[in-house]
Amino acid sequence: MIEKILLAVSGLGHAEEMLKTLKEVPSIQRAKVSVLHVVPPQSTASAMTDKWEEGGKILANAIQSLSLDPSQVSSILRQGDPKDVVCQVADEIDADLIIMGSRGLKRLQSILSNSVSQYVFQLSSRPMLLVKDDIYVKRIKxxxxxxxxxxxxxxxxxxxxxxxxxxxxxxxxxxxxxxxxxxxxxxxxxxxxxxxxxxxxxxxxxxxxxxxxxxxxxxxxxxxxxxxxxxxxxxxxxxxxxxxxxxxxxxxxxxxxxxxxxxxxxxxxxxxxxxxxxxxxxx
Missing domain, CATH: 3.40.50.620 (HUPs)
Structure with a gap:
């Protein structure tokens, strides 16, 4: 059963599109969706304020693009290391599925570029749906x-x-x-x-x-x-x-x-x- 979905958004990629496609599946239509954006720590207070404002806009745009029933969706804006926060929030809401975008980086590139999706997959025991930036999301049949x-x-x-x-x-x-x-x-x-x-x-x-x-x-x-x-x-x-x-x-x-x-x-x-x-x- 998939009743609670965590969608991690960064403002880029196809994760939102994937969720919209998934919500067309009858067995998923009643699932609750939590949309998460994580603001990384900044060196100055003014930079942090700017990032919070930017994060709020990313969340608002994501929720608007999803066109979901307001009773089925909630937004979460957090500060911290994205790969840690995604795992924490998934545990907090007891997510049945995590949806994230992925750049599809190979091998050591994932470490060197601090790939969030790869680390989350490593540290979470929950099913995870990865959507690369360069693929075409189709209706699921x-x-x-x-x-x-x-x-x-x-x-x-x-x-x-x-x-x-x-x-x-x-x-x-x-x-x-x-x-x-x-x-x-x-x-x-x-x-x-x-x-x-x-x-x-x-x-x-x-x-x-x-x-x-x-x-x-x-x-x-x-x-x-x-x-x-x-x-x-x-x-x-x-x-x-x-x-x-x-x-x-x-x-x-x-x-x-x-x-x-x-x-x-x-x-x-x-x-x-x-x-x-x-x-x-x-x-």
Whole structure:
């Protein structure tokens, strides 16, 4: 269920457009939206005043552009480090989904440029919808879920079914990549899901909701293949599970492998040509 959405806005990017598109989905229409803008600390009081005024205008413009029922939307203006404040507010309102823009920076660039979206994804356990500046946001009708046997993938499947179940003519695309780290990509093959160990249970679950479902497999490097499948199959939204393998004592620290771009989720975040919803679960 997605009942509370946190939209972090900076005045640029497609995050607002993504939320407007998402609010067209019947299962999301009653969700409450909190629109957040964070003002970074400034060196002088006058500079701080200017930034507060600018932040207020960014919030007002964002809410006006969303055209939502006033009873469903609230605005939050905070001062602090944006990556910390977004996580704090998400916890305060118990957000079911965080929506943020992303510049799609690669690997160490995310650290060197202090990427807010990357750090928030690292430190929050909540599903996060990232929208790169250079993609086209389309009406959601075709959702792709990258499947394996993980709990994170099952969580993504449940989110996809929640989103698609009341959309007329919607389609669920289930995909699985057989890992070939040599990078030798195969043809995309449509799979008959009955009794298939990867697709069978997910397909059966989708049929309970009457959602048209197609299943595809390929082989190659997982990140590259998932991005290729999403583009070739013309999906509107990609859901990818991202298990958090850090021990509980280290949850407040970033996962360096994921932060520097060595993870599947980071590759897809940077390279996918559609919005990506990353769902975090604990290992």
């Amino acid at each position: 075709r959702i792709m879920v990258a499947l394996d046997n993980s709990d994170a993938a099952k969580h993504c499947l449940n989110l996809a079914l929640f989103l698609l179940r009341d959309i007329p003519g919607s389609q669920l695309i289930l995909t699985h990549v057989n890992t070939d780290l040599r990078g030798k990509a195969s043809e995309v093959t449509e799979i008959i899901p009955d009794k298939n160990p990867i697709f069978g249970a997910a397909y059966a679950e989708a049929q309970k909701y009457g959602i048209q479902t197609r299943c595809y497999s390929s082989s190659g490097k997982p990140g590259e293949e998932i991005c290729r499948l999403a583009e070739e199959l013309q999906v509107d939204l990609l859901l990818l599970g991202s298990p958090d393998r850090r021990p509980s004592v280290a949850k407040s620290f970033v996962d360096i492998d994921r932060l520097i771009g060595a993870s599947l989720s980071d590759y897809v975040r940077v390279n996918a040509t559609c919005p990506v919803l990353l769902a975090r679960t604990t290992a």
